[in-house]
Amino acid sequence: MKRPIALTTALGAALCLTLAACGRGDAEADAKGVEPDAWPSPPAVRAVLLDGRTLVIRGVSSPGGRVVLRQAAGEGFAVTADDQGRFEIRLPRPAGDLILAPELQIGQDAAEAPQTLVVLGQGAGPVALLRPGQAAQRLNGGGALGAVDSDGAVLVAGGRAPAGSTVQIEAGGRSLQVVADAAGQWTGMLGTATGPQRIVIDGRGYDYPGAVSTSGGAPVSMRAGQGWRIVWSLPGGAGQSTWLPDLDD
Template sequence: MKRRIIARATVSATLVAALSVSLSASLAGCSRGGEGEARPADALETSSWAQPPLIEAAVRDGPMVVVRGRAGPDARVVLRGADGAAVAVGADASGRFELRVPATSGDIRLTPEVQVGEDAAPSPETLVLIRGGAGPIALIAAGEPTVRLDGQGMLDAVDSDGSAVIVSGLAAGTAPTVLIDGVRAVVVEASGGRWRATAPGGAPAVIEVGGERFEFPGFGAQSDFTPVRAGQGWRLTWPTGPSGRQTTWLPDRAP
């Protein structure tokens, strides 16, 4: 059965992803602390030590991408590719962690997880580093609006599974007015300044967020996780089940 996009959908399947380079020799050290927040603080159930990690920020820093977030106290946090290569670090006593991922010119996709002995608690999100973090950095998950971790803009992403479209972003104050093909959309505000607007049907042509106009380039056909340039941004499509797929469009950020 095809998975539909719905607000706050619960996702249990781990997205299958592939690393563009091997990270098997790249276990990095950890410096404590971290700033920024991609998900509200209460999204992590700290009462359970086996919860997946919460990625809060990812920033390109020279030859590395620094990934920060929270997990259970003293948990072992892993960012893992489909080939088994990984970088890992231990969270501190408050659950804070910092991982350093080698940045390359290629695209990198990693699944965050908490490791407990020989078992792992993987996240339903995939961390995507387009062009090794020189392009968009985002957390994608089936049925959920994409969370951008790079820079700031009026519009973070446009997601669709073919039956519904989610327009989403982050606002410093009140959520912006959103027009989809000239029709005002209902905007739902979430914790931490995040907002989303959902529309039924096919691909819109024009999206306006807070008065800024975005020409939407369409959804595309491929579904193999390969990011491609599409209009003034990047498009990424991936399978979400035996017959489903989700497409994300990430508009370019201003320099």
């Protein structure tokens, strides 16, 4: 069984027992020659697209690293990143929803990515990265609203807009404004009302079906209103539910 890799580096120190055997200059030269180990970079999925009946997943990781996208049942899809760290995995279009955990294999160790990739509707529906404690990051469509996440206590929404633009949000009887970052991503805290409600983003309305309680176990996806719900577990046993609106026409 593979174990999570511990990303650590150590610097050794030379001990000179006699001045004749080891001078200060030699020790300094040796120290300058020590290079810290490169930090492995877990896979980061950047794009998912359909090419006919083939699903193409692209991203970046450590150059030359073995990238694995693993399903909950253990089956995985693997490829080696090129010398620039880029990878592309091509697999048959899924017959249903696909939920994959990216990891980087190094010998018998594995560096797991913090996000989980979900591909819904046989590859024709929402594609997103589930992020613990944050709104999911949509990789396709979604319009003004990309995702709504909840741990059962608060709601967090996220989406895309022109970089630096102000996004107007109305939800649960309150309104707020957020600013999209340099990558065009925005996130807003919607408050503690986690039941069904109307969420309006820059004048575009969405009927959020409400959060659900989570009971641990592997991620589960299902239709919910005009979108998809994924119920999943966080490290330590806490739960999170994610709602992804349908793709805009």
